[in-house]
Amino acid sequence: MKNKVYLDFDSAVADMKDGMTFMSPGFGNVGLARNLLAAVHRLGVKNLTGISNNAGSLDERVDVGTLIEAGQVKKMICAFTAPTHPSQITPFVQMYNDGVLDAELVPQGTLAERMRAAGAGIGAFYTPASVGTELAEGKEHREINGRTYVLEYPLPADFALIRAWRADTFGNLQFRLTQRNFNPVMAMAADITVVEVEDSIVEPGDIDPDCVHVPGVYVDRLIKIPPDGDWD
Numbered sequence: 444m445k446n447k448v449y450l451d452f453d454s455a456v457a458d459m460k461d462g463m464t465f466m467s468p469g470f471g472n473v474g475l476a477r478n479l480l481a482a483v484h485r486l487g488v489k490n491l492t493g494i495s496n497n498a499g500s501l502d503e504r505v506d507v508g509t510l511i512e513a514g515q516v517k518k519m520i521c522a523f524t525a526p527t528h529p530s531q532i533t534p535f536v537q538m539y540n541d542g543v544l545d546a547e548l549v550p551q552g553t554l555a556e557r558m559r560a561a562g563a564g565i566g567a568f569y570t571p572a573s574v575g576t577e578l579a580e581g582k583e584h585r586e587i588n589g590r591t592y593v594l595e596y597p598l599p600a601d602f603a604l605i606r607a608w609r610a611d612t613f614g615n616l617q618f619r620l621t622q623r624n625f626n627p628v629m630a631m632a633a634d635i636t637v638v639e640v641e642d643s644i645v646e647p648g649d650i651d652p653d654c655v656h657v658p659g660v661y662v663d664r665l666i667k668i669p670p671d672g673d674w675d
Contacts, residue, residue, distance in 0.1 A: 447614050448644060448665050452482035455637050455664045456602070459483060462490045463601040466558070466633055467507050468625035469496030476639045478668060479604040481505045483515070490517045494558070494600055496625060497523040498535035498546070511535045517544055520598065522551035548578060555628055557598035562631025562661070567596050603633035607657075610640045613647045614662030615655045623656060630657045637664040 449455040456479060459465070465483070468474045483491075484505065491510065498519045499508015510516050512534035519535060524546050538544050549557065550572040560568055569592035573579040583594035605626045609617040616638060618626055630636045644667050647659075 456482045464492040466494045466600045466603040466629040470621035470624045474621045476604040476606040477505045492518045494520045520547040558628040558632040561597035561599040600633040603629040603636045609642045611647045614659030616657040618656045631661045
């Protein structure tokens with residue numbers, strides 16, 4: 444069986460290249476793979492396309508905004524492009540207003556479904572979300588049972604940088620709290636899924652099958668977060 448456990452974060456993302464697409468879940472500290480994002484920052488790859496719940500915050504800790512501010516990201520695809528308070532100007536907002544990077548706003552449910560479609564091999568799907576808004580302009584519309592829908596396409600990625608609470612060496616993952624928002628669908632939608640593990644990496648069979656939220660077949664690399672490397 445292939446060894447999926449890596450000793451450090453840098454080696455786990457060392458083959459990420461310029462121009463690739465990466466996924467980062469968001470949803471607070473418990474759902475963010477800050478150590479892996481820091482490794483991508485150190486790697487220095489550029490012209491990345493990021494897929495995330497949001498485009499970073501004013502938090503001093505590492506997040507997607509760290510890569511944006513460093514000029515490593517050319518486009519963000521996310522559910523929230525504006526900060527939570529209008530008086531806050533994040534690096535993303537400033538750079539977008541300056542025309543330095545591009546952005547695609549996607550309704551949160553549609554974002555999740557586009558990623559799930561990528562993982563499930565679905566070619567496209569219709570959704571009523573965004574009908575009648577700017578987000579639906581230029582997209583195919585179809586009436587089904589008297590209701591108008593918009594055609595949306597899958598959203599795959601080269602890398603998913605996610606965080607799990609527990610894993611086994613095969614890559615079966617157990618999440619907790621907000622980790623279960625975008626982490627599971629992102630794990631299935633990427634060519635390479637890299638996971639930083641919060642609690643422990645155990646042997647196969649040590650996690651109750653009822654507690655496995657993502658099967659190991661979707662996971663490529665695992666790194667245990669060291670005690671001095673956590674961001675709580």
